[in-house]
Amino acid sequence: MWNLARAALKVRNARRFSMAMPGPCIVHKRGTDILHDPWFNKDTAFPLTERDRLGLRGLLPPRILSFEHQYDRFMESYHSLEHNTRSEPANVVALAKWRILNRLHDRNETLYYRVLIDNIKDFAPIIYTPTVGLVCQNYGGLFRRPRGMYFSAKDKGEMTSMIYNWPSPKVDMIVLTDGSRILGLGDLGVQGIGIPIGKLDMYVAAAGINPQRILPVMLDVGTNNQRLLDDRLYLGLRQPRLEGEEYLSIVDEFMEAAFARWPKAVVQFEDFQMKWAFETLHRYRRKFCMFNDDVQGTAGVALAGLLGTVRAQGRPLKDFVHQKIVVVGAGSAGIGVLHMAKQAILRMRRDHKNMAINNQFWLLDKDGLVTKERRNLDSSAAPFARGSGPGEIEGLSEGASLVEVVKKVKPDVLLGLSGVGGIFNKQVLEAMRDSDSPRPAIFAMSNPTMNAECTADDAFKYAGDKIVFASGSPFADVDLGNGKVGHVNQANNMYLFPGIGLGALLSGARLITDGMLQAAAECLASYITDEDIRKGIIFPSISRIRHITTEVGAAVVRAAVAEELAEGHCDVGPRELMDMSKEETIDYVARNMWYPIYSPLVHEK
Numbered sequence: 001m002w003n004l005a006r007a008a009l010k011v012r013n014a015r016r017f018s019m020a021m022p023g024p025c026i027v028h029k030r031g032t033d034i035l036h037d038p039w040f041n042k043d044t045a046f047p048l049t050e051r052d053r054l055g056l057r058g059l060l061p062p063r064i065l066s067f068e069h070q071y072d073r074f075m076e077s078y079h080s081l082e083h084n085t086r087s088e089p090a091n092v093v094a095l096a097k098w099r100i101l102n103r104l105h106d107r108n109e110t111l112y113y114r115v116l117i118d119n120i121k122d123f124a125p126i127i128y129t130p131t132v133g134l135v136c137q138n139y140g141g142l143f144r145r146p147r148g149m150y151f152s153a154k155d156k157g158e159m160t161s162m163i164y165n166w167p168s169p170k171v172d173m174i175v176l177t178d179g180s181r182i183l184g185l186g187d188l189g190v191q192g193i194g195i196p197i198g199k200l201d202m203y204v205a206a207a208g209i210n211p212q213r214i215l216p217v218m219l220d221v222g223t224n225n226q227r228l229l230d231d232r233l234y235l236g237l238r239q240p241r242l243e244g245e246e247y248l249s250i251v252d253e254f255m256e257a258a259f260a261r262w263p264k265a266v267v268q269f270e271d272f273q274m275k276w277a278f279e280t281l282h283r284y285r286r287k288f289c290m291f292n293d294d295v296q297g298t299a300g301v302a303l304a305g306l307l308g309t310v311r312a313q314g315r316p317l318k319d320f321v322h323q324k325i326v327v328v329g330a331g332s333a334g335i336g337v338l339h340m341a342k343q344a345i346l347r348m349r350r351d352h353k354n355m356a357i358n359n360q361f362w363l364l365d366k367d368g369l370v371t372k373e374r375r376n377l378d379s380s381a382a383p384f385a386r387g388s389g390p391g392e393i394e395g396l397s398e399g400a401s402l403v404e405v406v407k408k409v410k411p412d413v414l415l416g417l418s419g420v421g422g423i424f425n426k427q428v429l430e431a432m433r434d435s436d437s438p439r440p441a442i443f444a445m446s447n448p449t450m451n452a453e454c455t456a457d458d459a460f461k462y463a464g465d466k467i468v469f470a471s472g473s474p475f476a477d478v479d480l481g482n483g484k485v486g487h488v489n490q491a492n493n494m495y496l497f498p499g500i501g502l503g504a505l506l507s508g509a510r511l512i513t514d515g516m517l518q519a520a521a522e523c524l525a526s527y528i529t530d531e532d533i534r535k536g537i538i539f540p541s542i543s544r545i546r547h548i549t550t551e552v553g554a555a556v557v558r559a560a561v562a563e564e565l566a567e568g569h570c571d572v573g574p575r576e577l578m579d580m581s582k583e584e585t586i587d588y589v590a591r592n593m594w595y596p597i598y599s600p601l602v603h604e605k
């Protein structure tokens with residue numbers, strides 16, 4: 001099986017090689033400096049000519065290995081690690097896998113990204129959710145060498161010059177966090193840097209962003225996590241988080257500094273606690289090319305899943321306006337989803353003016369059902385708070401419990417973005433059996449795995465075989481007996497953020513608009529065939545992530561062009577973008593994706 005897969009891979013790679021032979025790469029270093037630079041290092045694959053030219057003779061064992069040989073060697077060591085740790089606890093194995101990949105990342109980026117791209121289904125759960133959560137939690141102990149940049153509250157006034165400490169002259173993608181809400185794990189302070197690193201690895205793997213042009217950034221404004229403040233291994237500022245204007249002045253300074261050096265970069269905000277997620281989005285989205293992945297990326301993915309659910313019910317898409325949706329979690333992600341779903345409904349209603357207007361969303365937070373009766377009702381939740389009177393379900397009052405809401409509403413979709421593991425318990429899932437939908441959908445979107453609102457097994461066991469199931473972190477498909485399989489979808493913003501970032505970059509747009517985000521979501525929603533949808537498959541396999549991202553990226557470019565925002569990228573001007581057909585735009589995006597191949601190295605002093 002493995003050999004067959006390798007043979008297929010070689011054919012594919014041979015085709016790629018013939019399509020795009022790499023041009024030479026200028027290197028200003030020699031000898032061990034090259035071996036210690038993961039961007040240039042080829043380890044044992046340096047050909048004799050380069051060993052001579054670059055002062056490497058004698059610094060490497062004499063045998064020269066091919067890239068394929070190195071690749072196989074790495075995969076063999078990875079598989080033997082898997083074999084040797086099979087009786088160890090899951091967390092130990094996950095961290096061991098992360099370490100072996102991280103060591104390769106530190107040593108040889110070309111080989112690292114190639115194994116990542118080719119094995120994305122197996123490696124995404126290590127470099128991304130769920131293992132990245134464990135890595136962040138243990139960052140103090142795992143730290144060996146820095147990756148990315150750290151701007152702390154102590155750097156106020158220095159950021160414009162500090163940004164020039166970054167060695168790459170060009171940066172295309174920046175992922176920024178303040179570590180205040182890392183997955184569902186809460187405030188992890190400086191340890192949250194693992195998230196921008198993981199997201200940017202996905203950018204390289206999925207969107208083909210050149211790894212020389214990515215920048216993971218941690219804004220360390222302190223932490224309110226007492227356990228970290230007391231931890232002697234903690235590497236961040238030992239102070240409570242800055243608040244109010246003090247906090248915003250740090251983010252402002254970073255944004256000004258980053259765009260002063262790289263005016264064409266795209267900045268992705270990631271894992272900010274809700275108040276700052278919304279505030280910064282509002283503050284910067286009309287000024288800089290930025291988006292918030294948790295609010296906007298997640299919303300697009302969820303909308304694609306909700307539309308897929310309508311199709312899975314065998315109904316036309318316009319029936320989305322009648323779906324009853326219960327959202328559990330009124331945070332940055334849950335509220336983002338509701339806004340995007342509402343926009344989609346408003347658009348559909350405009351097309352079908354005679355459709356009845358009813359409020360089809362029920363929102364719950366830690367205090368239960370959110371209604372207009374709520375004391376200190378949060379302004380972001382207010383548009384979705386239930387009222388009283390016509391259209392309301394009798395007996396559902398302020399603070400009603402999840403099980404009460406599910407029993408009374410009988411929703412088509414139960415969507416969790418609460419960060420609370422297991423709150424879709426047996427009672428709640430059993431209540432979903434009585435949903436009014438022929439294919440009730442259960443989306444347990446919180447990360448990492450232990451924070452998922454339910455497991456895939458429990459969902460199918462208690463809610464029945466007919467359900468459509470999706471989770472934020474991966475679960476294995478469920479064996480339903482009699483040869484039937486309960487398909488597990490991964491509803492994760494990884495299906496969209498790489499395409500949003502890449503599309504924004506290649507369009508040269510200075511802003512990321514709702515229209516561009518909507519185009520990304522619609523592109524993902526239409527990716528799946530009716531045949532897959534009938535099987536309960538509403539998101540494509542992650543092994544297709546490069547293809548998906550190409551299509552999403554092209555949809556974003558075209559939306560930017562349609563809004564007259566596209567200023568072009570490198571030598572492709574706005575006029576050329578405007579003249580491109582859909583297929584030509586897809587081709588343009590694909591041609592601009594970096595692919596890991598050893599380039600011939602030429603030394604220059």
Ligand SMILES: NC(=O)C1=CN([C@@H]2O[C@H](COP(=O)(O)OP(=O)(O)OC[C@H]3O[C@@H](n4cnc5c(N)ncnc54)[C@H](O)[C@@H]3O)[C@@H](O)[C@H]2O)C=CC1
Pocket residue numbers: 181182183184185273274293294298301328329330331332333334364365366367368416417418419420423445446447448451471472473491492493494
């Ligand atoms: N699958 C995906 O692509 C994504 C998943 N997420 C996940 O969503 C979760 C939440 O993220 P944010 O909205 O940014 O967090 P947040 O902290 O802003 O919001 C959490 C919300 O959950 C509510 N909540 C807490 N306990 C609850 C309970 N017992 N019952 C009902 N509601 C409860 C809180 O009141 C709050 O409204 C995290 O676990 C995160 O990993 C976030 C973004 C993308």
Ligand SMILES: CC(=O)C(=O)O
Pocket residue numbers: 129182183184271293294446447472492493494
């Ligand atoms: C996937 C993601 O962005 C999150 O869980 O925060």
Ligand SMILES: [Mg+2]
Pocket residue numbers: 183270271293294
């Ligand atoms: Mg996130």
